[in-house]
Amino acid sequence: MTERSLKLANRPAVVAAMVLFTVAAVTYWDASQMTARATYGMGANAASYFICLFLAVLGVGHLFTAFQTSAVDAEDADWKAIGWIALALSGLIGSIWLGAGFILGSALLFAFTARAFGRKSLGVDLVIGVAMGLIIFLLFNKLLSLALPQGPFERLF
Numbered sequence: 001m002t003e004r005s006l007k008l009a010n011r012p013a014v015v016a017a018m019v020l021f022t023v024a025a026v027t028y029w030d031a032s033q034m035t036a037r038a039t040y041g042m043g044a045n046a047a048s049y050f051i052c053l054f055l056a057v058l059g060v061g062h063l064f065t066a067f068q069t070s071a072v073d074a075e076d077a078d079w080k081a082i083g084w085i086a087l088a089l090s091g092l093i094g095s096i097w098l099g100a101g102f103i104l105g106s107a108l109l110f111a112f113t114a115r116a117f118g119r120k121s122l123g124v125d126l127v128i129g130v131a132m133g134l135i136i137f138l139l140f141n142k143l144l145s146l147a148l149p150q151g152p153f154e155r156l157f
């Protein structure tokens with residue numbers, strides 16, 4: 001008779017699963033606090049509930065991966081790239097929170113994420129990010145009539 005025990009094979013996958021479950025719980029709580037309800041069809045909170053479910057499923061998948069034994073060793077994390085990605089997301093959130101707008105936030109997100117993937121020309125990437133942010137802003141704001149966070153650049157249009 002063989003004894004079978006659960007052995008943790010991949011600690012980063014467990015950490016990722018816990019983070020995903022935490023974000024799913026916060027998303028669920030946020031969706032449950034929404035007061036705007038639709039008079040017909042799905043309400044604004046339906047997308048948040050869907051994202052919550054998606055994050056929970058991803059968390060379960062990470063847990064399954066964490067407890068599987070694998071012949072392949074997991075690679076070490078590239079913490080420098082993770083730092084650039086964190087800076088990119090912080091730049092987007094910060095620029096919107098401080099009132100700098102969507103276009104600048106998108107430019108920072110694009111440029112810092114490109115840097116995380118190894119691209120070295122930050123100035124060119126900022127220009128590309130501004131162009132992409134402007135196109136996306138105009139599509140959402142003018143074509144779809146959906147309001148994105150406005151800053152000094154967005155007020156020009």
